[in-house]
Amino acid sequence: MSSNPTRVTAPDGTPFIEVVREFDAPVGLVFRASTDPGLVAQWLGPRELTMRVIEFDARQGGRYRYVHTAPDGAEYAFRGVFHTVTEPLIIQTFEYEGAPGSVSLETRILDDIGGRTRMRQNAVFPSVAARDEALAAGMEHGITDSMDRLAELLAVGTARPGR
Amino acid sequence: MSSNPTRVTAPDGTPFIEVVREFDAPVGLVFRASTDPGLVAQWLGPRELTMRVIEFDARQGGRYRYVHTAPDGAEYAFRGVFHTVTEPLIIQTFEYEGAPGSVSLETRILDDIGGRTRMRQNAVFPSVAARDEALAAGMEHGITDSMDRLAELLAVGTARPGR
Secondary structure, three states, rough: OOOOOEEEOOOOOOEOOOOOEEEEHHHHHHHHHHHHHHHHHOOOOOOOOOEEEEEEEOOOEEEEEEEEEEEEOEEEEEEEEEEEEOOOOOEEEEOOOOOOOOOOOEEEEEEEEEEEEEEEEEEOOOHHHHHHHHOOOHHHHHHHHHHHHHHHHHHHOOOOOOO | OOOOOOEEOOOOOOOOOEEEEEEOOOHHHHHHHHHEEEEEEEOOOOOOOEEEEEEOOOOOEEEEEEEEOOOOOOOEEEEEEEEEOOEEEEEEEEEEEOOOOOOOOEEEEEEOOOOOEEEEEEEOOOOOOHHHHHHHOOOHHHHHHHHHHHHHHHHHHHOOOOO
C-alpha cells in the first residue's frame, strides 16, 4: 500500500485549493485512471459514498455528470465540462449541483518523476467565499480519500503478474 | 449612442477581473447578442481587430474558437467551452492560445433593471500572476471596447422602425 501523503493547500483569503500527490505508477496509467469513466467510478469521492456515473466524456468539449450516494440515501450530484484533455494535462469545470452557479475550474497536470507520477491540481473558485463554502462542506476530506483510493487502484494496476 | 460607463475592477493581489455594464436593451436581446455567433462577431474584441469565428456553439458542452486579426496581419486565437448557457446566465472557460494552459473561468449574468440590462461578469484566473499577465496584455482595453461595441449593436437592434 502506498504511503505517499496528499498535500492540500488553501491559503486564507484566496479562492484557491491546491493539491499535490505522488503515485507509484507511470503518468500514462494515472492519466487513464482519470479519464476512463469505469476507472474514475472506482476512486473519485469519499470512501463512504457510492458513485454513479451518468456521463463522463473526457475530451475537449465533453461533459461529465455523476451522483454520489451516502449510506442514508442522500444524493450529491456534480457536473462539468472538459476544456483540455491532452496527456499529461486535464482542465475542467466543476459544479456541485446543490450550490448552483458556484463553478470552479480545475487544472490537473501529471509530472513524470522517474517512472512515478506527481499530480499537481489547482482549483480556483469564482470568489473566496465560494472556496470557503466548498471547504466547509468537506471538500478536503473528499480529496484526500479520492487520492488514497486512486493510489490503491493504481497499486492493483501495477502489480506484477502472479502476485 | 449610449453613454453607460463600463466599470472594470481588478483588485491587486487577486486573480479576479470584474466587469459591470448597463445596456439600454432588454435582457433577452443582450443574451441573444452574446450567444448568436453572427452577432458576437460584430462586437467582441477591440475595434481595431477583425474577428473570424471558427466555431461558436453556445450550449452546455459546446465549444468556441475565434481569431482576431490586427491591421498588421498578426493573429490572436482564443478558445473555450460553455459550462452553462441558460438565460440570463452564461459560464464559460476562456484561453488565449498564445498563453496555453492559463485558462480563466467567466461567469456572466444579466439582470433585468426595468426593461434595461445590467451585465455583471466575473473572470477568475488560475493564479494572480496569470491575471496580471492578461491585464498587461491589454485585456481591459479589449473589454471596454467590446462593451461599447455591444451597446452600439444593441442600439441598432432596439431602434424604433422608421428611425
